[in-house]
Amino acid sequence: MKLNRSFNTQQSKQYISYCYKLFCILLIIFSALSSASPLQDQTQLRRYYQEHFPNLTLKDYSNGIYAIDPVARQSWQAIEEFPPYENAIEQGERLFAAALPDGKQYADCFDNKGMGIANTYPRWDTAKQIVVTLAAAINECRAHHHADELAYNQADMLNVLAYMAYTSRGKPINVVVPEKDENALQAYEQGKAFYYQRQGQLNFACATCHIQNVGKKLRAEILSPSLGHTNNWPTYRLKWGEMGSLHRRFAECLANIQAKAYPEQSVEFRNLEYFLSYTSNGVPISGPSVRK
């Protein structure tokens, strides 16, 4: 297809680096197709990003795009001086302490009275055979104590999540895929397949942007790594002008490629979160956060 390509050294260097990148990408895609263990996925992804960003440590990935985009990082740091999510933490603390209809509190539902545990979600529920995200666990707690469920995109839910994340800041994500549970592994695999599945009119996979083209510019936007994508939630997104959830962000990325989106806390999104969280193990919680 391409004719008369004469190479000078600059071009051939570029060509070699291109081939190398292609090789890495093919390796990742191949490993995505062959059934590697979750731990192998995690190791391979980390290695891939390490080669891309040799100066980053695991902990840096908690700041998403701001770890790799120095320009955006500056304005973000300025906003962090008076963080727009502070109110959410305060409201969340109040809601968290309030009594549920039967006199119990959220603290009665969680390990360590709910403090510093956001990094251990989502969890596989062996009895129910589903992935339980922290948001879903909050609603399970409410149901157990005879309170109505909270809507996942509403302030009360986001505020409780913000407070619980805040008490977990700095704690490395520690999500488990129980090895002996075939269904847990299957949920993880479904999340992974979703991540690598091309979809929508524009024919992108999540991985096309956040793995294959990580660090490159899509128009003026630099693409962030998937590593750490689950650690900064909920977030106050300037574009939204309010707090929002991880699943809302999933839906937005899907809408951008004209693909079918799923409701918050759908099985698809829970499994996706399971895969992303597991492969992000070790990245410290930084939620609630602010993003542009």
Place this chain on the structure above:
Amino acid sequence: MIKLMAKSITLLLSVTLLACAATLEKESGQKAETGKEIAFSRNKGNCLACHEIEGGEFPGNIGPPLKELPKRFKNKQQLREQIRDATRFNPETSMPPFGKNKILSAEEIDLLVDYLWSLQ
């Protein structure tokens, strides 16, 4: 007399021809304008999302800069195929299949091809 008539007919003919050529010229100029709009517009080609194109603001860098394409493609048809369905040439490509997935119509792709072909 006949000579004169012949002369004026030739003159007339050449004037019309010239005029035709001029409109053709103008038309392909207009074409390039629309092709450019399709390339730049976010809800059309949005090629700038991934490619540097002369005169385009905030280009992405996922694909190579779009210039001097006649040097890289044998003919317009091959360029058209790349835009219609880039996955044919590279299954792992990030480039959306604009024709195959009906993101752009065949006419829009033709306009794009003419425009891109003219870029230095």
